[in-house]
Amino acid sequence: MAKCDLTIELDQPDRLYQPGDRVCGTVIVQANDDINCKGLRVSSGWATHGRGNIDSGEVSGEIVFQGKWQTGNEYRYAFDLPAGDWPPTYHGVYLSIDRYIKAVADLPWAFDASVSRPFRLSCLAVPSGGANKVVPQSGMIGKMIGVIFVVVFGLVMLLNPFLWLIGFVVAIGASVWWFATRYLPRKRLGSVQYKLQRQQWMPGEKLRATLTVHPRKDIAINGIIWTVTGQETCVSGSGSNRRTHRHEFFSDGQVDHNLTRLLGNRETVIDLSLRLPRTEAFTMDLGDNNIQWTTQVRIDIPRWPDWKDKQDFDVIPSPEPVDGGSTTQPSPAAIPNDDAGTEVGEGPAVTFASTIEMIDSLQGDRHQIDRVVEAVRDLPMQLAIIPERRELASATNPLAYPTGHVVVGHTVEPRMPVVMYIPRSLADEFEQATDRQWEGAGSIVGYEHHAGRLQLRIEEYRV
């Protein structure tokens, strides 16, 4: 048995803290032995966890006790610490970031006892100075070593005539690459400029960019492909054990195949825009763990190397809170959405189509999707679905009818995968409706995040 057991009780464990707030609570020590504690330290900080090496930081800490604890007694120490400001709580696929209150008891001649308790922090803005990057010291040292290495390598190259040959081969390779990917497309297209309207964007905003092309003569193109991606990148291990894990949590874009000719001696301006998801995946660089947003544009030129460009942008917190800090279920009307007419909960407008549209606009934002689903759960609706096939594996799901079937399919517009729990009485009807639209009564009963599909329960009778 450990010499003592530590527990942390937060006064508001489910509160969504904001920068500037203070986290209050109590550290409880249950002494299992007579102990002379050299210091009970309580701190507030953050740590990443997931696929990447752990990055962490401390906001503030204090020693709340030094002295003796006696066997069998319980001791309570109150704390009041700042919540911190950056990074906010984030739960992704390969990367998660949690804020913690941590208590460590320094015990002589024994392992230190420690405990931590997470709390939620939301950010309404990037920290002052715009630094959404937490650069660890080791990273700066690494960069300095890299610069020194390049300088020394360059000098050695210059001083050794034999190495000039290697340099020559590298230079030829680089020239061929530049000629094929930069010079040739530019030769055909003339001046091309790809520009994002600004560097920082907020979740739910419409990301806007312009592509300006000014060819010298008419040129045929196959189209313009613009992609926007959000990616978690986590590095684990080091040296030969170093591995980089990437997860693309958002990928969308715009493909324009209508523009097939760019006119010569004329400036063609192409506006590109895309609504960003309502996400908490803000741009972050925490050392071995980061979240990066990138846009890439490609002009597809027939029988010629394509012109490509890439530009990163920052997704920053919106000043509008994602969650008001309440632990109760939100009303549907409280769910923020700046697309007029798609709010669930405004009078009689709660339709299956509007709900699907809203969930679709929240792509990638697990928390918000759960809130919408929770708000409309079990609400009778008129559904329009295209069934695809019967699924056997999910038949044991508690949401399914005991003797019913499970059918997968998708909604019509926007297209969204669904899994339907249907009563036995409708089995034949669904079998016949495969790949054709089926309409009937049912309700939304959940959302499977791992499969990215909506769970629907179909009613016994048709409306």
Added chain:
Amino acid sequence: MTPLHHRQANHPISAGATRLQPLHWLPLAALNLLRNPFGELTRADRVRAAVVDLAPFREILDTEMTAIQFLADCGRGKTTHLLAIANQFPESAYVYLPEDGRHPKIPDGDPLLIDEAQRLPWLVRRRTFRRGVRLVLGTHVDLRGPLRRAGYRVWTYHVGQNLSGRQLAEMLNRRIEIARLDRGPIPTISIEEADALIEQHSNDIRAIEDTLFDRFRQQAGQFHGEMRFND
């Protein structure tokens, strides 16, 4: 391979005076876990998670001019052994030699623990072995020859060989325990499930942990408490 599963109470814990706080917003709260247990760990947590019988190593290291080398491929647990031993000796020093970049200075410590010792440059190795302190090495290459020439008595352990389902289950369950959120049941891995993982990945602990990371990740946000560790 038989699909086995299940969430069970791992040990009964008497209810204490403190109340439990559910923290439902954590992705694995339904499994009573703070985080995915099979993500990367801090060095302190790696030591806590280590399942290493330290008694024989302590006995060997009681004698002067002794060296222990842990030989294995990547991901078999060499570093875990070194960190667990380092934690037992207050005067010890641990150093990891990276593949790229400048090697750190070999610190003073007794015992001296060197991870990736096969990367020691010849001259540094010679100087280090001449110090005469007790050595614990993690290496891919057998360094018996140079150690013996420096006057050491050498013990070699092949890490991960003969990994049993029981050992693996203990290692994995300790990692899950470290991620515990509150009192009460947490998922556990049975010996049969561990056997199945060994059959699938041999003794590659890192590959097993990767597989389990994905299994737990798929449970994020789910509100039922049953887990399946093998397909």
